[in-house]
Amino acid sequence: MTNADALQGVEIAWVGLGRMGSAMASRLLASGVDLAVWNRTPERADALVARGARRLRSLGEAGACDVVFSMVLDDAALDSLHDGESGLFGAAHPGAGSARVWIDGSTVSPAASERAARAAAEAGAAFVAAPISGNPAVVEAGQAIFAISGDDAGLEVAEAIGLAIGRAVHRVGSRTEASVIKLCVNALLSVTMQSLAEVAVLADRAGVSRALLMEFLNDSAIGSPFTRYKTAPVVTLDFPPAFTPEGQRKDVRLALELARALEVPLPVLATTEVAYSSLVSGGLGEGKDFAALILEVARDAGHQLRPEELR
Ligand SMILES: NC(=O)c1ccc[n+]([C@@H]2O[C@H](COP(=O)([O-])OP(=O)(O)OC[C@H]3O[C@@H](n4cnc5c(N)ncnc54)[C@H](OP(=O)(O)O)[C@@H]3O)[C@@H](O)[C@H]2O)c1
Structure with missing residues (x-):
């Protein structure tokens, strides 16, 4: 069975149209599926509705889709989303709770995924955790990837949706394993951003161009898609938000909470949490991408960075 077959005749309710949700739902709509949309702030659904998505007026209406x-x-x-009468499985809307499958792509704790899975099970629906790796630009380019885990009955449709949005879907288990994997990957990404900011400030203080540093670094063994995404902000000091410092700190904290519960010391990540907290509380990261961490590192060093041209 192809992806298109798995989604044939299935109405998908999309819930959450922030930066990521909008980019993902946009690709799904472009793939030709039958899409309905809901967002807490309704205006954020306007662009997709203008392109043919059906507007949902409540979570209950979303919970009545397949x-x-x-x-x-x-x-x-x-x-x-699953709390009370006005949630996905509440009785506030006729048909609410008849969904067969609930897939969640948010980056959340395994405990929150388990609570959602329980609520779905009580309503007779399968639950799949499907966190995504990739920022909105990566999603738009069709290069995002998913880890999925959950009930067998939901995995096929989750995989089909993942492949309509991104380039790969990894099946990693039958419970909330996908949430754990996502937190591990984001923990590493958060620490990498801090280290990148530190070496960029060090090079700059030594009188070396950050553009030259990043050009060499990206060509070396430590260069990666991530260091390439973050090259522009580190060099130009322009930080259009792909993901906010608050969001990144949220993921660091989720990984630390999991580590604490499992008695795994993560000293490097604990230090990174302090760095993101300073970025948030000091205001330097406001309205910016989390790559603005370089401003915090420079401030700690008493060093003035200047924008450079990309090479
Ligand atoms: N941005 C990235 O690069 C990236 C990459 C991978 C994964 N993620 C994950 O994707 C998820 C969304 O991130 P984002 O960057 O799209 O964030 P965002 O732009 O801030 O969007 C957040 C979304 O959540 C909704 N929301 C927040 N609180 C809510 C509540 N109490 N009830 C209902 N809806 C609520 C918002 O609704 P309103 O519009 O009403 O505020 C909005 O639709 C997060 O879990 C994040 O960790 C992000």
Whole structure:
């Protein structure tokens, strides 16, 4: 069976149209599926509705579609989707709770995924955790990847949706393994951003161009898609937000909470949490991408960075 077959005649309710949700739902709509959309702030659905998506007026209406795909900020937001009468499985809307499958792509704790899975099970629906790796630009380019884990009955449709949006889907288990993998990957990414900011400030203080540093670094063994994405902000000091410092700190904290619960010391990540907290509380990261961490590192060093041209 192809992806297109798996999604044939299936109405998908998309819940959560922030930066990531909008980019993902946009690709899904472009692939020709039958899409309905809901966002807490309704205006954020306007662009997709103008392109043919059906507007949903409530979470209950979303819960009455065949499949729900949610993409919201954090644990509290995910909890709110299945909370009470006005949630996905509440009785506030006729037909609410008849969804067969609920797939959640948000980066949340395994505990929040488990709570959502329980709520789905009580309503007779399968649940799949499907966190995504890639920022909105990566999604738009069709290069995002998913880790999926959950109930067998939901994996096929989750995989088909993942492949309609991105380039690969990794099946990693039958419970909330995907959430654990996503937190591990984001923990490494957060630490990498801090280290990148530190060496860029060091090179700059030594009188070496950050553009030259990044050009060499990206060509070396430590160069990666991530260091290439973050080259522009590190060099130009322009930080259009792909992911906010608050969001990145949220993921660091989720990984640290999991580590604490499992008695795994993560001293490097603990230090990184302090760095992101300073970036948030000091205001240097406001309205910016989390790559603005370089401004915090420079401030700690008492060093003035200047924008450079990209090479
Ligand atoms: N941005 C990235 O590069 C990236 C990459 C991979 C994964 N992620 C993950 O993707 C998820 C979304 O990130 P984002 O960058 O799209 O964030 P965002 O732009 O801030 O969007 C957050 C979304 O969550 C909704 N939301 C927040 N609190 C809610 C609540 N209590 N009830 C219902 N809806 C609520 C927002 O609705 P409103 O519009 O009403 O505020 C919005 O639709 C996060 O879990 C993030 O960790 C992000």
